[in-house]
Amino acid sequence: MSNLALRVEDIGKQYNIFKESQYTTLREKIVEVVKSPVKTLLNPTGSQKFWALRNVSFSLEHGQVLGVIGKNGAGKSTLLKILSRVVEPTEGEAEIHGRVGSLLEVGTGFHPELTGRENIFLNGAILGMKKTEIEKKFDEIVAFSEIDNFIDTPVKRYSSGMYMRLAFAVSAHLEPEILVVDEVLAVGDAEFQRKCLGKMSDVASEGRTVIFVSHNMSAIQRLTNECIILDKGKMVLRARTPEAVDYYLTNDFSASGERKYHSTEIPASAHPFKPVAVRVKNNANVTTDNLLSVEPVTIEVEYELATDVTGLRVGIYLMTSRGEYVLTSFDTDAPEKFQAFGVRKAGHYVSRCTIPADTLNEGRFVIGINASSYMVKRYFADERAINFNVNATGAPGMQWVEVRQGPLRPRLDWRIEEVH
Amino acid sequence: MTTTALETKNKPGVVYIKPSRGWVSLRLKDLWEYRELIYFLTWRDIKVRYKQSVLGILWAVINPFMSMVVYTIFFGTLAKIPSDGVPYPIFSYTALLPWILFSSALSVASRSMVSSGNMISKVYFPRMIVPLASVMSSVVDFFIAFIILIGMMFFYKITPTIAILWLPLLILLALISALGVGFWFSALMVRYRDVGYLMPFVTELWKFVTPVVYPASMIPEKWRLLYALNPMTGVVEGFRYALLGTTQSISLPMILVSSGIAILVLISGLFYFRRMEKQFADMI
Numbered sequence: 048m049s050n051l052a053l054r055v056e057d058i059g060k061q062y063n064i065f066k067e068s069q070y071t072t073l074r075e076k077i078v079e080v081v082k083s084p085v086k087t088l089l090n091p092t093g094s095q096k097f098w099a100l101r102n103v104s105f106s107l108e109h110g111q112v113l114g115v116i117g118k119n120g121a122g123k124s125t126l127l128k129i130l131s132r133v134v135e136p137t138e139g140e141a142e143i144h145g146r147v148g149s150l151l152e153v154g155t156g157f158h159p160e161l162t163g164r165e166n167i168f169l170n171g172a173i174l175g176m177k178k179t180e181i182e183k184k185f186d187e188i189v190a191f192s193e194i195d196n197f198i199d200t201p202v203k204r205y206s207s208g209m210y211m212r213l214a215f216a217v218s219a220h221l222e223p224e225i226l227v228v229d230e231v232l233a234v235g236d237a238e239f240q241r242k243c244l245g246k247m248s249d250v251a252s253e254g255r256t257v258i259f260v261s262h263n264m265s266a267i268q269r270l271t272n273e274c275i276i277l278d279k280g281k282m283v284l285r286a287r288t289p290e291a292v293d294y295y296l297t298n299d300f301s302a303s304g305e306r307k308y309h310s311t312e313i314p315a316s317a318h319p320f321k322p323v324a325v326r327v328k329n330n331a332n333v334t335t336d337n338l339l340s341v342e343p344v345t346i347e348v349e350y351e352l353a354t355d356v357t358g359l360r361v362g363i364y365l366m367t368s369r370g371e372y373v374l375t376s377f378d379t380d381a382p383e384k385f386q387a388f389g390v391r392k393a394g395h396y397v398s399r400c401t402i403p404a405d406t407l408n409e410g411r412f413v414i415g416i417n418a419s420s421y422m423v424k425r426y427f428a429d430e431r432a433i434n435f436n437v438n439a440t441g442a443p444g445m446q447w448v449e450v451r452q453g454p455l456r457p458r459l460d461w462r463i464e465e466v467h
Numbered sequence: 468m469t470t471t472a473l474e475t476k477n478k479p480g481v482v483y484i485k486p487s488r489g490w491v492s493l494r495l496k497d498l499w500e501y502r503e504l505i506y507f508l509t510w511r512d513i514k515v516r517y518k519q520s521v522l523g524i525l526w527a528v529i530n531p532f533m534s535m536v537v538y539t540i541f542f543g544t545l546a547k548i549p550s551d552g553v554p555y556p557i558f559s560y561t562a563l564l565p566w567i568l569f570s571s572a573l574s575v576a577s578r579s580m581v582s583s584g585n586m587i588s589k590v591y592f593p594r595m596i597v598p599l600a601s602v603m604s605s606v607v608d609f610f611i612a613f614i615i616l617i618g619m620m621f622f623y624k625i626t627p628t629i630a631i632l633w634l635p636l637l638i639l640l641a642l643i644s645a646l647g648v649g650f651w652f653s654a655l656m657v658r659y660r661d662v663g664y665l666m667p668f669v670t671e672l673w674k675f676v677t678p679v680v681y682p683a684s685m686i687p688e689k690w691r692l693l694y695a696l697n698p699m700t701g702v703v704e705g706f707r708y709a710l711l712g713t714t715q716s717i718s719l720p721m722i723l724v725s726s727g728i729a730i731l732v733l734i735s736g737l738f739y740f741r742r743m744e745k746q747f748a749d750m751i
Contacts, residue, residue, distance in 0.1 A: 062749065072659055072660055072661035073655075073659035073661050073662055073665070074661055076659060128588075128748065129484065130484070131590070131591055132482070132484060132591035133587075133588060133589065133590065133591050133748045134745075134748045134749060135484075135486055135487060135745040136484065136485065136486055137486055138486060139485070139486075140483065140484065140485040141483070141484040141485070142481055142482070142483050142484070143481065143482040143483075143484065144480065144481050145480060147482065147591075149589075149590065149591065151589045151590070152585075152589045155585065155586055155589045155590050156585075156586045156590075158511060158515055160514075160515050160518050161511065161514060161515065161518075165511075165514070168507060169507050169508075169511055172503055172504045172506075172507040172508075173504065173507075173586060173590055173592065174590060175501075175590075175592070177503060178503050
């Protein structure tokens with residue numbers, strides 16, 4: 048037959064949105080059945096349903112590298128989970144020709160008490176490798192992870208970098224015919240990411256079939272030649288990568304740069320502070336989660352105060368996706384603001400700040416918010432309120448296709464002088 | 468592309484993914500294919516258990532031993548419960564071994580799906596492996612505690628008869644029972660988290676409908692077969708027969724009834740587990 052690696056036909060996945068918690072308890076269930084037997088029988092879970100993915104069809108030949116892009120909640124992970132058989136589709140069919148290896152996460156099943164050596168075997172087995180296969184590749188895995196002296200140390204003593212390297216090393220030596228990869232590259236330091244990307248492009252160039260999901264447009268551009276774009280569970284485009292990335296970045300599929308707070312998410316202790324929303328805006332004042340390194344990034348925190356608050360400061364944390372702090376800043380940092388807003392009256396506010404253009408490096412950033420009165424009370428904090436991606440197009444140093452270390456990418460004023 | 472290609476099913480090396488409905492096949496062949504994973508997960512559980520506490524090995528002994536001491540004082544000496552003609556300490560210890568094997572295997576198996584949630588939501592493998600591996604890892608505690616029993620048999624000068632050959636089968640029966648019930652409870656617990664709170668209660672009650680502290684011979688003869696519907700009845704009295712040579716409390720029909728029920732629970736548990744399996748990754 049043909050060179051078909053994989054074919055997906057009208058795949059759909061429906062999820063329940065549970066009314067309250069995700070888990071029911073037996074006690075609740077019994078009460079429910081006793082109270083209203085008819086209703087329970089008609090709608091056993093008592094929940095609303097929504098389609099995380101629907102009517103998605105595509106096929107892929109052996110040796111192709113396909114990127115899957117889309118904003119959060121577009122159905123990317125659901126698609127990967129279906130293809131790796133972690134979840135079952137609600138409708139549709141798929142056929143896969145060959146062994147699938149899925150990397151939805153690195154280090155699945157790693158146990159902190161076990162040594163590096165033991166975890167290699169355990170993790171390898173979980174990923175579907177045979178013992179003989181692991182034994183054969185063992186030295187290679189250890190060499191790749193650069194942890195050779197610590198191979199017989201329990202991994203709980205490892206630094207997070209060592210842990211990630213080992214975990215990725217095992218995954219990277221999985222040799223299935225079809226590899227399904229989620230954003231495993233979004234973790235680890237720049238050096239590690241570079242190494243992962245290198246390994247991934249080796250895999251791709253070896254003629255293996257790869258499906259690769261990422262938020263990182265530069266990784267997508269480096270690794271894939273074709274992409275599909277998902278939006279709200281639907282497939283909106285399949286095109287060659289440059290075209291798809293362009294479409295994705297310009298058509299604002301990523302307009303989700305907004306986090307709204309529902310009243311149920313706000314703890315009672317936050318009173319009188321009531322967060323309304325956090326937004327990220329680009330140069331054109333459009334709410335988006337995809338920004339350019341060369342444009343200013345505006346961050347807005349919208350909130351209501353039920354009563355007057357003394358000494359309130361509303362601020363942001365900016366973190367990398369690994370959780371390293373880049374900066375912390377409050378709206379009353381400037382002494383004159385601190386004077387002017389000694390007491391903030393009850394009302395509806397927006398606190399807004401701008402990170403200047405040419406500040407952030409490419410990658411994913413997380414914004415946390417915090418509303419507090421210093422030494423008095425922390426009203427509200429959300430460490431991971433919203434995240435956004437920065438694309439390095441036009442940033443300094445783009446003539447070299449390498450990952451730049453560090454979260455910042457300022458345009459520094461270099462001078463080159465010849466010394467006599 | 469047409470759907471006709473999808474109609475030609477079951478070509479080797481091709482995986483078909485589609486929604487399953489209702490009761491599904493057990494796919495025991497998959498289990499065989501992943502036998503190495505069963506081994507590795509069992510090995511992990513064992514390794515971790517004895518690595519985390521220096522007392523690991525001691526714990527395996529303390530539990531049955533202390534229970535035996537307490538039972539001997541209260542049930543044997545004070546309440547004067549008969550013990551089929553053998554000294555009460557060894558009478559209860561012989562029962563406690565398979566009972567603790569069963570109850571601890573059941574408890575780890577029931578929690579296993581929820582505690583392996585992360586793995587289940589990230590990687591595909593036959594889910595049945597998870598409760599299976601946790602049941603197997605409980606066997607080590609049993610063998611450690613068994614050493615004490617050998618010592619006690621020397622102490623009480625009890626020589627095992629040829630009946631000891633039954634022992635492997637009885638151990639298997641205890642494991643099958645734990646696995647069958649474990650499949651039911653682990654699948655239920657994914658769905659209803661409060662099943663976890665129910666578990667200690669269930670095992671406690673179960674212990675008292677099992678002849679651990681008293682002999683089955685206390686049950687009127689005509690009710691014995693009904694009593695053997697509890698598979699652990701057959702296991703526990705079978706143990707006493709195989710090791711201590713007591714014959715008053717056990718009969719072949721009882722063993723057969725217990726085994727039949729255990730196998731029935733295992734098969735139904737497997738089917739229920741498989742039926743619920745597709746929802747696991749969604750719910751964990």
